[in-house]
Amino acid sequence: MIEHDEIIRKASQVFRGETPRMDSTELRTFVDTYIQRKDVFLNACERFGSPLYLIEEAVILERARRFSSAFQALLPQSRAYYAMKSNNHPAILPFVVKAGIGIDVSSGLELQAALDAGAEYIIFSGPGKTPEELSLAVLNEARVTVLMDSFAELGRLQEAAASEGIRIRAGIRISVDNRGLWRKFGIPMGRLIDFFSEAETCPNIELSGLQFHTSWNLNADGQVRFIARLAEAVSSLPEHHRSRIQFIDIGGGFWPVQGDWLQPAGTPEGQLVHAVTPSADLTLQHHRIPSSPIEDFARDIGEAVRRYLFPLCACSIWTEPGRWICHDSMSLLLKVVDRKADDLVITDGGTNIVGWERFETDYFPVINLTRPSLDEHECYVMGSLCTPRDLWGYAYFGSDIQPGDTLLIPTQGAYTYSLRQHFIKPLPESVILTEKGDLEKV
Numbered sequence: 001m002i003e004h005d006e007i008i009r010k011a012s013q014v015f016r017g018e019t020p021r022m023d024s025t026e027l028r029t030f031v032d033t034y035i036q037r038k039d040v041f042l043n044a045c046e047r048f049g050s051p052l053y054l055i056e057e058a059v060i061l062e063r064a065r066r067f068s069s070a071f072q073a074l075l076p077q078s079r080a081y082y083a084m085k086s087n088n089h090p091a092i093l094p095f096v097v098k099a100g101i102g103i104d105v106s107s108g109l110e111l112q113a114a115l116d117a118g119a120e121y122i123i124f125s126g127p128g129k130t131p132e133e134l135s136l137a138v139l140n141e142a143r144v145t146v147l148m149d150s151f152a153e154l155g156r157l158q159e160a161a162a163s164e165g166i167r168i169r170a171g172i173r174i175s176v177d178n179r180g181l182w183r184k185f186g187i188p189m190g191r192l193i194d195f196f197s198e199a200e201t202c203p204n205i206e207l208s209g210l211q212f213h214t215s216w217n218l219n220a221d222g223q224v225r226f227i228a229r230l231a232e233a234v235s236s237l238p239e240h241h242r243s244r245i246q247f248i249d250i251g252g253g254f255w256p257v258q259g260d261w262l263q264p265a266g267t268p269e270g271q272l273v274h275a276v277t278p279s280a281d282l283t284l285q286h287h288r289i290p291s292s293p294i295e296d297f298a299r300d301i302g303e304a305v306r307r308y309l310f311p312l313c314a315c316s317i318w319t320e321p322g323r324w325i326c327h328d329s330m331s332l333l334l335k336v337v338d339r340k341a342d343d344l345v346i347t348d349g350g351t352n353i354v355g356w357e358r359f360e361t362d363y364f365p366v367i368n369l370t371r372p373s374l375d376e377h378e379c380y381v382m383g384s385l386c387t388p389r390d391l392w393g394y395a396y397f398g399s400d401i402q403p404g405d406t407l408l409i410p411t412q413g414a415y416t417y418s419l420r421q422h423f424i425k426p427l428p429e430s431v432i433l434t435e436k437g438d439l440e441k442v
């Protein structure tokens with residue numbers, strides 16, 4: 001337990017380091033790109049109703065291709081696997097496969113979807129894989145690499161593979177933090193040598209790589225630091241173990257280039273204020289923590305890999321981007337149903353569409369496409385669920401807001417659709433804006 005004095009000292013440090021404000025010109029430029037295309041979105045709502053998920057094929061293809069070329073330019077042997085937990089919409093997987101990247105799955109359900117989508121390269125990661133899930137992986141060993149999460153899972157995978165008479169490719173997930181909640185993932189780095197030795201007794205396991213995953217990387221610093229730590233552990237392995245390492249999977253967690261957009265309540269200083277005086281006031285104040293372009297991630301990771309890992313093993317580098325690929329591929333479309341005051345409207349969709357109270361802490365512009373304007377006005381924009389914690393935002397861009405207006409919330413592709421809930425209201429239909437510019441219902 002930390003002492004109260006220490007907490008107060010740390011809290012005052014938080015107030016000294018204020019989270020940067022969002023540049024309003026950049027925000028308007030961003031909003032304008034959607035206003036310029038308003039007819040596409042209004043047309044989608046007119047034809048397919050509201051609320052609506054709108055997915056853009058061209059964006060997924062461009063992101064997937066750009067991500068893998070950024071890494072391949074510096075690490076020609078690299079391979080990206082889309083983390084499908086970030087958006088498991090059935091229409092997205094075929095686009096990812098079309099873009100030529102693999103799929104990272106975390107359950108038997110996801111594995112089956114990736115197989116059905118025709119993915120040639122699949123990694124199966126995550127804790128607590130069941131015997132049935134491991135058997136499905138084994139039966140598809142030509143396309144699947146299992147990233148083992150524990151010593152016991154090594155035993156279960158050996159059993160599943162032996163019962164089919166198959167040898168399956170596998171890697172070891174290494175824990176990035178041996179304390180707290182992240183301890184649940186992988187094995188401690190200090191036990192790597194024991195794992196290699198135990199795997200030697202498993203004739204159906206082709207141990208050929210290592211995996212780690214660090215989350216919320218606004219730049220490559222965390223990944224680079226872990227690569228250096230990992231290299232130390234790898235260097236202490238005997239040569240006959242080290243030579244088995246053909247891939248090192250550095251996970252996902254690459255932050256999209258827009259950076260982290262926050263409401264005041266999402267900043268560290270805002271969280272402290274909120275803990276002492278809970279409130280949810282209207283605000284036009286937005287924050288943005290910048291993130292690095294993917295090419296900078298690739299450069300810094302490429303340098304670290306060359307410096308620390310390549311002298312030890314000739315391996316290819318794998319990545320597991322989720323949000324970087326799907327974040328700006330999906331928009332939400334809603335209609336205003338009720339205007340209860342000049343500063344309070346209710347929309348036809350509730351936040352069960354995204355599955356969590358994201359907009360209390362994360363900022364995204366709410367754009368009134370029916371009355372477009374680059375001016376933002378304070379207003380509670382809320383959903384129609386019977387709970388107060390059903391909020392889209394504290395402001396909208398538009399000249400006014402009235403019942404019947406169509407609202408757009410952009411960049412809702414990551415950790416929304418996958419988390420949607422059957423709660424009170426029905427879930428929306430989905431529509432794809434194809435690469436050719438057609439709208440197709442899915």
Ligand SMILES: Cc1ncc(COP(=O)(O)O)c(C=O)c1O
Nearest residue numbers: 083213252253254320321322323
């Ligand atoms: C093992 C693993 N890989 C990749 C990802 C994808 O992370 P992101 O969407 O931040 O890229 C996650 C997310 O939770 C993960 O747990």
